[in-house]
Amino acid sequence: MLASFTPPSTIENGLAPVAGCVVVDDTRLALERRRTGLSLWESGHLAEAAEALSAAAEFAPDDAGILRDLGSVLWATGRHEEALQPLARALEIDPRHLQGWLTLASVAHAAGRKLSAEHAFLAALDLAPDCVDAVTGLAFLYFEAKRYAEAAKQFEAAVAPGSASPHLWACLGQTRQLLGEFAGARAAFEAAARAAPQEASFVQKHARARFIETAISAPVDAAIEAYREAAGNAADDIEAVCRDAFQCLAGFGHVAGAARLAEALLARAPDDPIIAYHLDALTGVQRERAPDAYLAACFDKYAAKFERHLVETLGYDIPAQCNALLLQTGRRFENILDLGCGTGLAAPHLAALGGALTGVDISAGMLERARARRRYHRLFQAEATAHLSSHEETHDLIVALDVLIYFGDLATVFDLVSSRLAPGGIFAFSYEFGSGRDYSFLTTGRFAHDPDYIERLSRGRFDYLADVVTTVRLEANAPLEGRLVLLQRV
Known part of the structure; x- marks a missing residue:
């Protein structure tokens, strides 16, 4: 009252x-x-x-x-x-x-x-x-939660009455594209562009969707023609369109279409180490590891949007998962090495576990952002095994999160880590799950490893403290299985 x-x-x-x-x-x-x-x-x-x-x-x-x-x-x-x-x-x-x-x-x-x-x-x-507000509200809720299949179902229900706004059609198109349903995405974007032809973004999305749909099975020239026909005056730089479509098709496993786009891009830029490496992955050329030139170029280019894309889009939280496992050991680590530290996503967790924290990464662009965190005592620009070979310092914790995926044969990595860990020191790492072979070079350009192979490399010099099956990230908006492992030096 x-x-x-x-x-x-x-x-x-x-x-x-x-x-x-x-x-x-x-x-x-x-x-x-x-x-x-x-x-x-x-x-x-x-x-x-x-x-x-x-x-x-x-x-x-x-x-x-x-x-x-x-x-x-x-x-x-x-x-x-x-x-x-x-x-x-x-x-x-x-x-x-x-x-x-x-x-x-x-x-x-x-x-x-x-x-x-x-x-x-x-x-x-x-x-x-038939309540449109409830249907659209649920659609956006599912989209935000990355439950794209459920979101698409609700967006489809929202546009079914026939009076849907072009924005709803565009949302349906975006959702279908995130599911890899490229023909459906093109149709939805086309409806949005037809309903609001003055909206350049809808016209552009429709044109890019036509490019992707066409490039799956047709020559690149045909995809370019389809794009320009749909885009009209809203046409974007064609090389940027090709690169975006390449990433999309490669990510969703449209290997032949992605390879054709890679070949077309290499014809324009024959010295591009990123496209050249991915073309090898798509066409089955075997590699033992990712080349230094590829890693440096790729992550320098990726650095500005790395964290947002990895964390918000791909749902990556391996540093936090690793921290939880390390906390369970009850130990404090006085000398920590963060191999492939990137922008320093793991740094806040690792810095809280001990004393000196050293970061190593091959990309100058990534190190610039790691430096801005002010968590590392030292930072080195180097490839991981080169750093381990040239620095005789020992550590009581070496962390390699999302690093082993760029190596096939891990024997050298394990040899070097073992030599740089103090007795009782811990090696914490993640890897993508593979089976049937020690390692497999994937069409994504990454490597997957068989757990039996990891166990053989560990035998006699490491004891297992933890071996956790986890989702390392989303791949084509689906969970990608991997492992998070803690090994202790004997």
């Missing part, structure tokens, strides 16, 4: 003198405070509106309408967690209120409660299966 509230008259506010006391009509007071709250809300005084509606809810705790108003104004003030309780209580009282479920879903999403938001959207769809 608001203690300072003074009604203008006892009759108007439901007060009547009885035996020397004042009897309060709670319902009437609740309505008065609700009217006050809504008026304050309408005039932009949100904090005061929330106070008035909170007072109304105290007088009428089972009034679903007042509770919905309270939850909504709390949401409007940014108090998302506080808004959830009255909104949920309102739906307990009146579970068939469609807008109540939609509001609860939006507030739960804003509060970071994604599962609650999903449940609320599904409850709304139970009441109204």
